[in-house]
Amino acid sequence: MESPPFSSTMVSSASAKDVASETNSSAIEWHSRRWTWGGPISLHRVLCMQGGDDDGSYAKNSDAPASAVTLSKPLLLNAIQSMKLFLASKHDDSLRIADLGCATGYNTLATVNMVVEGLRKRYVEELGFEPEFEAFFSDLPSNDFNYLFRTLSGVVPADCSREMSRRRYFAAGVPGSFYHRLFPRAKLHVAVSLSALHWLSQIPEAVTNKSSPAWNRGRAWIDGAKDEVVEAYARQSEEDLDDFLRCRKEEIVEGGMLFMLMGGRPSSRQPCDQLGDPDSRDKHPFTTSMDQAWQELLDEGLIDEETRDGFNIPAYMRSTEEVERAMAKCGGFEIQRMEYRRIREHSEEKQEEWSRDPASYGRSKANLVRATLGPIVEAHLGRPLARELFDRFQRRVSTDLGLLAKTCFYGVIVVCAIRK
Ligand SMILES: C[S@@+](CC[C@H](N)C(=O)[O-])C[C@H]1O[C@@H](n2cnc3c(N)ncnc32)[C@H](O)[C@@H]1O
16 A cells, blocks of 8 residues: 555644844844743743754654553554454544644654554554554644654655555644644544653643742752642642643543553652663753853853743653542543663663764764753753853763763653543
8 A cells, every 4th residue: 555645734833933033133142031931922832852863863763662662562462452443444544643742853753653663563463454544743832843743754864764665544733732632522533652751731820920839949850859840840740741631631532542662750759850870860960060050050140040940841750549549530441551660871881882982972962962851941041041051051960970980760651541
């Protein structure tokens, strides 16, 4: 079967890059509180992974989420094996799959491909026909849908072409937040969300409010922060997961599947211990080196304290208990499987290679943070200062050999649930 065409396309609206370049941002001093969270521009307008395919793009820096895709594969295929088959003949309606928080690049294509292939094999073997599939690629409007559509159309980087040559589904883009309704009632047979649900819908206002006990002074994130800060994030996370589940409960057909993989922490850990072990705490790109890079900008007089403290990373690692509680509160789903796993930041061979070449390690880590945080940092600081920040981060990471010798793990929670 030839690759079917798009059934519809949506082109991304303003990316953070566009937003920043709309303003006169050439001066190094440029920064504007207009972009702080809770201000006139919402996080949803700027949060995205870096688009395109250059060295700082998400497409080129998604090894950890790629490991998450690999980890998901047996769990997802196993779940597909036990799923209800919906169609009785090839003339029936299509099977509809959504990837929520799809970003761009190989991971989203591999994920959708995995689901389509798993279901297709079952239909062929058990019912003797091949159904039609529709795949919905959904992300925030700031996502680089143009790049995604180009890969789907076959204008692809080499590492995607193998997946693409086997594309057996109609494709559509759906811009919007997964914390809102994205599809009509009972539309989806499978909804998948990989490495996305730990991104919150917003930064809790109190965290950037100087007069609040939850003011997160001197930190870009919440690992190790004071209780009030962490509690504010935990409340936001709970609200967000409730919204996500309530919307999916409407959209997924009875017997359909919800598969989620999100950043998570071991259940035994308090929320202020987001990363679960001391080495990961030290080495994670959102912690020490990031805070030091912000502090350097401050010490050099390039930004003021208010600007530094106005930036917070909108991510929260849930525990399995927190996810379980939200699922029970929402109702309508039967959890088939839920577990916490750890993903090594990179292989032992890579670690050895990098200890011989710390500069290339620094480059690689800086590219990773550019890919994931670039758009929101640029929205907060403007492009020139964002560049300065990432350069300092890179220098720090390249020169701290003690840190390089440590091993960082990313914790994830995997959940497979069936809509009752
Ligand atoms: C780390 S990427 C993961 C992408 C892809 N699923 C993968 O496995 O490589 C997280 C994605 O979630 C998206 N995202 C974050 N918050 C979102 C929201 N509220 N609604 C939709 N997508 C969101 C981001 O824009 C980003 O593309």
